[in-house]
Amino acid sequence: MRISVFGCGYLGAVHAACMAKLGHEVVGIDVLPQQVAALSRGEAPFFEPGLPELLTEAGASGRLAFTTDAAAAAEATVHFICVGTPQKPGENAADMRFVNSAVDAVLPLLKAGDVVVGKSTVPVGTAEAIARRIHDAQPGAELVWNPEFLREGFAVKDTLHPDRFVYGVADTEQGRAATATLDAVYADALSDGTPRIIADLATAQLVKVAANSFLATKISFINAMAELCEATGADVTLLADAIGHDARIGRRFLNAGVGFGGGCLPKDIRAFMARAGELGVDQALSFLSEVDSINMRRRVRMVDLAREQCGGSIVGRTVAVLGAAFKPDSDDVRDSPALSVAAQMQLQGAKVTVTDPEAIHNARKKWPELAYASTVKEAVQDADVVMVLTEWSEYVALDPEELAPLVRGKQIIDGRNCLEPATWRAAGWAYRALGRP
Ligand code: UGA
Numbered sequence: 220m221r222i223s224v225f226g227c228g229y230l231g232a233v234h235a236a237c238m239a240k241l242g243h244e245v246v247g248i249d250v251l252p253q254q255v256a257a258l259s260r261g262e263a264p265f266f267e268p269g270l271p272e273l274l275t276e277a278g279a280s281g282r283l284a285f286t287t288d289a290a291a292a293a294e295a296t297v298h299f300i301c302v303g304t305p306q307k308p309g310e311n312a313a314d315m316r317f318v319n320s321a322v323d324a325v326l327p328l329l330k331a332g333d334v335v336v337g338k339s340t341v342p343v344g345t346a347e348a349i350a351r352r353i354h355d356a357q358p359g360a361e362l363v364w365n366p367e368f369l370r371e372g373f374a375v376k377d378t379l380h381p382d383r384f385v386y387g388v389a390d391t392e393q394g395r396a397a398t399a400t401l402d403a404v405y406a407d408a409l410s411d412g413t414p415r416i417i418a419d420l421a422t423a424q425l426v427k428v429a430a431n432s433f434l435a436t437k438i439s440f441i442n443a444m445a446e447l448c449e450a451t452g453a454d455v456t457l458l459a460d461a462i463g464h465d466a467r468i469g470r471r472f473l474n475a476g477v478g479f480g481g482g483c484l485p486k487d488i489r490a491f492m493a494r495a496g497e498l499g500v501d502q503a504l505s506f507l508s509e510v511d512s513i514n515m516r517r518r519v520r521m522v523d524l525a526r527e528q529c530g531g532s533i534v535g536r537t538v539a540v541l542g543a544a545f546k547p548d549s550d551d552v553r554d555s556p557a558l559s560v561a562a563q564m565q566l567q568g569a570k571v572t573v574t575d576p577e578a579i580h581n582a583r584k585k586w587p588e589l590a591y592a593s594t595v596k597e598a599v600q601d602a603d604v605v606m607v608l609t610e611w612s613e614y615v616a617l618d619p620e621e622l623a624p625l626v627r628g629k630q631i632i633d634g635r636n637c638l639e640p641a642t643w644r645a646a647g648w649a650y651r652a653l654g655r656p
Contacts, residue, residue, distance in 0.1 A: 220244070220404050223292035224299045225321040227254055227285060229374065229482070229551075230338060230367055231301030232263065233270060235285070237378040238299075239277035241407055247285040248292060248324075258285040266550035266577040269375040289324035297404055298325050299336045301367075304490070305482070311489035313342055322349055331359025334397045338367045340427050340487055342494040346387060346420040361397035363388045364420050366427035371481065372548030380408060384415040387423020431487040432507060437472045438479045439513040445475040445654025446516075455654030456636050475654045477560060477608055477634040478517040480545035482553040485511070517653060521560045521606070521634055522567065524651055528604050528630045534568035537627065539602040541595060542609025542634075543575035543582035550577040552585055557608030560634070562586050574598035576611055596625060603628040610637035619646035 220243045224235040227249035235247035235258075249255050254264050261278045263270040277283035284291070292298055302317035318339050325335060335353055337346055350362040364387030369377035386401060388394040398417065402409060409415060418426070445455040455475040463470025479485065488507045495504040522533075529536045538561075545555040552558050558573070565571045565588060572590040573582060579591050592598035595614070599605050599622055607614050615637045623629055623646060631643050633652040643650040 220297055220400075221295040222246070222297045222299065222404065223248060223295035223325075224301055225289075225292070225325060226300065226302030226317065226339070227251075227258055228301070228303055229265060229267075229371065230303075230369065231299070232258055232265075232274075233267065233369065233374040233378055234299060234301055234338065234367070235283060236270060236273040236277050237375060238404070239280065239283035240273055240379065241404075243282065243404065244295075245277075245283050246291045246295065247283070248287070248289050249285065250287060250320075252287055255285045255287050266548075267374050268372065268548055273375055290328070292325060293328045296330070296332060297334050297336060297400060298328075299338055300325070301338050303482075304339050304341055304486075306486040306489060310493070312493040313340075313486070313490040315341070315345065318345065318349075322352060326352060326356040329353065329357035329360040331357065332396070332400075333357065333360040334400045335360065335362045336401060337362065337364045340366065340431075340483070340490075341424060342490060343421055343424040343428070343498075344494075346424050350389070350420065359393070361389070361393050362420075363394075363397050363401050364423040365401065366423060368427070368430065371551055372546065380411070381413060384408070384413060385418060385423050385426050386415065387418050387420040390419070428487055428491045431484050432491055432504075432510075434472055435479055435484045435488050435514070436506070436510050438474075438484075439510040441473045441475045442478055442517050442654075443513050446513075446520075448654040448656075449520075452656050453654075454656060474636060476517070476610075476636050477521050477556040477653065478514040480554040480556045480559070481549075481551060482545075485514070485554045518556055518559050518563065520653060521556075521608070521632070522563050524632055524653070525564060525569070525604050525606060528628075528632060528649065528651060532568075533564060536569050536603045537601055538564050538569045538571045539595075539599040539605045539626075540564075540571055540573045541575075541598065541605065541607045541614045542611060543573050544578035544609050544611075547609055547611045550575075550581055552578050552581045555582075555609075557634070558582055558586060560606070560608055561589055565589055572598045572600075572602075575609065576613060578609075595622075599625050602626045604630045604632060606632040606634055607638060608634040610635040619643045619648050623647065 304313040346364040448455040459473040540561040542557040629648040
């Protein structure tokens with residue numbers, strides 16, 4: 220198949236490379252010349268395991284090209300819209316500028332039989348408007364809304380082997396032809412038995428935000444339980460293990476800690492609430508506002524815990540923050556709880572040094588006022604408190620005995636409940652965590 224991919228950020232770059240890996244002819248289009256230049260050289264503009272190898276392999280095959288020129292999509296028959304929908308500054312709603320300009324760019328190129336595939340996360344109702352514009356511009360072209368569920372850090376695997384496909388598509392002959400075209404694109408995964416759900420446009424758009432809202436709710440649920448554990452002396456990790464054994468609940472996404480961040484969950488629940496308000500059903504999602512509040516309270520509590528550890532004040536205290544990325548195996552610092560806590564500590568008078576295996580470059584751009592160190596050993600030098608805020612495997616594996624001679628105070632705060640308290644305590648450290656005695 221000949222494929223174009225509009226938007227070569229996280230979603231689009233991975234999608235383009237994976238489509239080429241599947242044997243399709245792919246052109247990726249982005250408005251940022253530096254993004255296009257990096258991808259054309261086979262370099263991933265962000266940290267994602269497996270992507271550099273895939274870009275090199277696909278580039279060498281001659282099936283993958285990147286350009287800033289939207290006209291290059293004219294040859295393609297399947298056009299993926301993979302641009303971002305960030306939160307609007309000062310509002311909960313999603314900023315639809317990039318989706319609108321991608322649609323503007325693709326419309327004049329459409330031929331009869333072409334399929335436009337929407338993958339961006341959008342407010343429900345967007346796809347219907349795009350479908351109308353497509354039919355006005357080229358009655359023989361069709362829209363399929365095909366939300367993406369990839370996780371950063373597992374993006375290549377999730378794209379090549381998704382756990383399900385959702386197609387939102389008109390129940391017409393042309394819609395069925397578009398379904399067959401998309402089936403040909405995903406033939407490999409479909410032949411492996413990946414479930415495929417055919418839905419209307421509204422359902423397909425809702426599936427994505429409903430899934431992210433559920434995940435955010437699950438995390439905030441366990442973090443709310445952590446607040447109860449803190450008030451009662453209970454242990455939230457044991458609680459999660461115990462309730463997680465109930466298959467109806469499940470243990471995944473029940474890790475209590477400093478909460479969720481990133482470029483998706485926080486902005487998606489807010490955009491969903493904003494859209495519900497426009498639709499007159501804001502009450503249905505008012506619980507998401509509580510989910511958001513619980514999540515944000517964890518960051519405040521984290522700073523309070525550090526203050527308690529420092530004997531009541533963090534002013535002038537030296538704090539080492541291990542982790543800047545919003546989660547491990549990513550260099551993404553968008554709405555990162557780790558960076559948000561580090562910045563708060565600094566603003567409240569602590570001397571904060573942050574380290575991260577991959578995200579220092581991005582963190583420094585966002586918070587140039589913080590001090591950065593490239594290794595854990597440098598970061599913890601003379602620290603009064605060490606805080607683990609992103610559970611990179613190398614932090615989980617830290618040896619408390621090795622770290623002890625480097626710090627001023629043997630005080631560790633485990634913001635992700637990822638360390639073994641007994642090991643740290645046995646080595647003479649004061650161990651504190653959220654939701655644990
Ligand atoms: C999320 C969804 O998981 C994907 O399915 C979705 O496709 C993606 O958003 C998107 O909308 O594009 P992602 O943002 O990569 O993926 O990150 P997650 O793995 O969901 O983690 C989100 C945040 O929750 C992280 O800050 C993580 O540390 C936190 N988290 C996760 C917890 O605090 N506890 C948990 O138990 C799990």
